[in-house]
Amino acid sequence: MDAAAPHQDTDAAGAAEEALSQVVDDRAAAFARLFEAVHEGVYIGLVHAATTTTLAANPHLKLVLGYPPETFEREVRPFDVGRFADPQARVAFLERLANAGSVADYLVRLRRADNTLAWIEVTATADPPDSTGAMRIEALVRDVSERKHLEVQSRDLYYQLLQTEKMAALGQTISGVAHELNNPLATILSWAERLSEHTDGNAPLKRGLDVILSESERAARIVRNLLTFARKRQSTRALVDLNEIIRETLNLRAYEQRITNITVIPALAAGLPAVFADGHQVKQVLLNLLMNAEQAMLGANGRGTIVIRTWHDSAKQMVVMEVNDDGPGVAEDVKGKIFDPFFTTKEVGKGTGLGLTVAYAIVQEHGGRIRLESRPGAGASFFVEFPMSPVGVAAPARRMHQTPPPAAGSAAAPQRDVFKGARVLVVEDEPALASAVKESFVDAGFVVDRAGDGEEGLALVAENHYDLIVCDLKMPRVDGIRFYRAMTAATPALARRVIFVTGDVAGTDAERFLEESGCRWLSKPFRLGDLLRAAREALA
Ligand SMILES: Nc1ncnc2c1ncn2[C@@H]1O[C@H](COP(=O)(O)OP(=O)(O)OP(=O)(O)O)[C@@H](O)[C@H]1O
Numbered sequence: 001m002d003a004a005a006p007h008q009d010t011d012a013a014g015a016a017e018e019a020l021s022q023v024v025d026d027r028a029a030a031f032a033r034l035f036e037a038v039h040e041g042v043y044i045g046l047v048h049a050a051t052t053t054t055l056a057a058n059p060h061l062k063l064v065l066g067y068p069p070e071t072f073e074r075e076v077r078p079f080d081v082g083r084f085a086d087p088q089a090r091v092a093f094l095e096r097l098a099n100a101g102s103v104a105d106y107l108v109r110l111r112r113a114d115n116t117l118a119w120i121e122v123t124a125t126a127d128p129p130d131s132t133g134a135m136r137i138e139a140l141v142r143d144v145s146e147r148k149h150l151e152v153q154s155r156d157l158y159y160q161l162l163q164t165e166k167m168a169a170l171g172q173t174i175s176g177v178a179h180e181l182n183n184p185l186a187t188i189l190s191w192a193e194r195l196s197e198h199t200d201g202n203a204p205l206k207r208g209l210d211v212i213l214s215e216s217e218r219a220a221r222i223v224r225n226l227l228t229f230a231r232k233r234q235s236t237r238a239l240v241d242l243n244e245i246i247r248e249t250l251n252l253r254a255y256e257q258r259i260t261n262i263t264v265i266p267a268l269a270a271g272l273p274a275v276f277a278d279g280h281q282v283k284q285v286l287l288n289l290l291m292n293a294e295q296a297m298l299g300a301n302g303r304g305t306i307v308i309r310t311w312h313d314s315a316k317q318m319v320v321m322e323v324n325d326d327g328p329g330v331a332e333d334v335k336g337k338i339f340d341p342f343f344t345t346k347e348v349g350k351g352t353g354l355g356l357t358v359a360y361a362i363v364q365e366h367g368g369r370i371r372l373e374s375r376p377g378a379g380a381s382f383f384v385e386f387p388m389s390p391v392g393v394a395a396p397a398r399r400m401h402q403t404p405p406p407a408a409g410s411a412a413a414p415q416r417d418v419f420k421g422a423r424v425l426v427v428e429d430e431p432a433l434a435s436a437v438k439e440s441f442v443d444a445g446f447v448v449d450r451a452g453d454g455e456e457g458l459a460l461v462a463e464n465h466y467d468l469i470v471c472d473l474k475m476p477r478v479d480g481i482r483f484y485r486a487m488t489a490a491t492p493a494l495a496r497r498v499i500f501v502t503g504d505v506a507g508t509d510a511e512r513f514l515e516e517s518g519c520r521w522l523s524k525p526f527r528l529g530d531l532l533r534a535a536r537e538a539l540a
């Protein structure tokens with residue numbers, strides 16, 4: 001505006017001038033009001049390479065940046081070096097302004113007055129830098145932290161969904177494969193066990209058979225892990241104290257950790273709400289995470305520190321456990337795969353790539369969540385969330401008479417002839433497995449008959465007296481369940497003298513049947529020693 005209007009000594013001119021000045025005053029007042037009231041941060045200032053000078057900062061800008069309303073405008077300096085989370089981002093921002101003269105919706109991470117970080121969108125124009133390199137900037141500033149937060153959340157959710165779908169598809173395939181492997185494995189294991197009892201002092205033969213035995217047990221463990229991942233296992237849930245489970249699990253690793261230079265720092269929240277979970281499975285999850293952290297830290301640094309934290313996330317109604325290590329962390333391109341079955345970066349024989357897969361499956365079954373946060377070189381944190389209340393989780397399964405899986409050393413050679421004269425019927429459609437079982441029972445003194453399925457079994461039971469029946473569940477024509485029902489209807493006395501051997505039954509009709517019948521059962525592959533032990537108990 002031209003400030004020096006010519007003076008004309010007439011009434012009309014004076015009135016016009018007064019009116020004009022009124023308009024100018026009104027506009028200035030309107031702009032001042034807008035500046036004060038607008039819900040957008042407004043900033044005008046000079047920005048140098050190292051410092052800034054604020055010419056104007058409106059109240060909303062103070063609000064966005066967390067300054068008290070009474071703060072002097074000149075003290076509100078959003079573009080100071082120290083306000084940028086990343087100093088390099090400031091350099092890039094100023095370069096862009098200097099080159100283009102303006103930016104629109106430019107995203108930067110700034111520190112608020114209390115040093116918390118905010119995502120800020122800046123729309124600004126800048127005059128070209130003056131001789132000292134200072135730029136005059138007029139900027140609109142908007143806090144978009146909430147929007148960024150939602151974006152991150154929905155991205156997380158998306159990945160979680162993707163992972164769930166991938167797992168479901170893989171689970172079906174794997175469950176089928178694992179089932180098919182159970183019978184041959186049971187056969188290999190049984191025969192190796194049988195033969196190793198008959199090596200007559202031939203040491204190389206015995207060594208070879210022991211290798212077959214231990215390797216087929218390893219394969220059996222892998223199959224068991226796969227089945228844990230692929231479908232619901234029998235699970236006994238109760239309200240448990242997560243901290244207590246963590247302490248017990250840490251005790252299991254304490255010795256190993258001490259001698260390998262691993263320090264564990266538990267930071268467990270007091271007064272944690274109970275979680276509805278299967279304690280053994282939770283232990284398994286934590287063990288898998290601990291082993292991974294130890295292996296990663298030892299591999300990279302030969303030592304390391306694990307911090308285990310728990311806390312209660314009341315907003316999510318979750319109890320959270322974090323397992324943090326100071327190892328090498330997980331590379332960006334690997335992050336998306338670590339929960340996949342058989343994904344491993346370890347040497348052959350060192351890892352099967354199932355630890356996290358199993359952990360994922362267990363947490364998922366508990367209605368919880370597991371996720372990783374890691375920057376390469378800066379360690380890894382696994383967060384496991386468990387729901388607090390029983391809502392949405394299956395009722396605990398009742399205990400069944402499952403003969404426990406083989407413990408180390410449990411397969412001691414059975415005593416010979418202790419069952420002299422007792423008569424057993426083996427109903428099993430896998431001939432190789434049936435004959436290993438038969439031979440082992442013969443050694444123990446039994447008289448053994450064999451049936452290839454339930455129909456043959458029923459015919460034999462009708463003609464002979466048996467003290468014990470060992471029966472497969474899944475067989476052609478008449479399966480184990482139908483055999484049992486027909487057999488007990490005719491010979492009720494034998495109802496508690498049946499031992500079932502079966503593949504994975506979790507979550508199936510067979511599981512309910514075993515639970516109702518109260519019969520002993522072993523899951524394939526089993527050790528012959530355990531089968532004989534079950535026989536002894538059934539006959540006792
Ligand atoms: N704490 C960790 N730090 C760095 N990398 C990790 C960590 N935990 C897991 N990983 C990576 O994830 C991969 C998969 O882990 P997972 O436990 O599923 O399998 P594994 O440890 O390789 O084998 P397994 O557990 O079956 O013996 C590991 O091979 C490793 O590369």
Ligand SMILES: [Mg+2]
Pocket residue numbers: 288291292351354355356
């Ligand atoms: Mg592992």
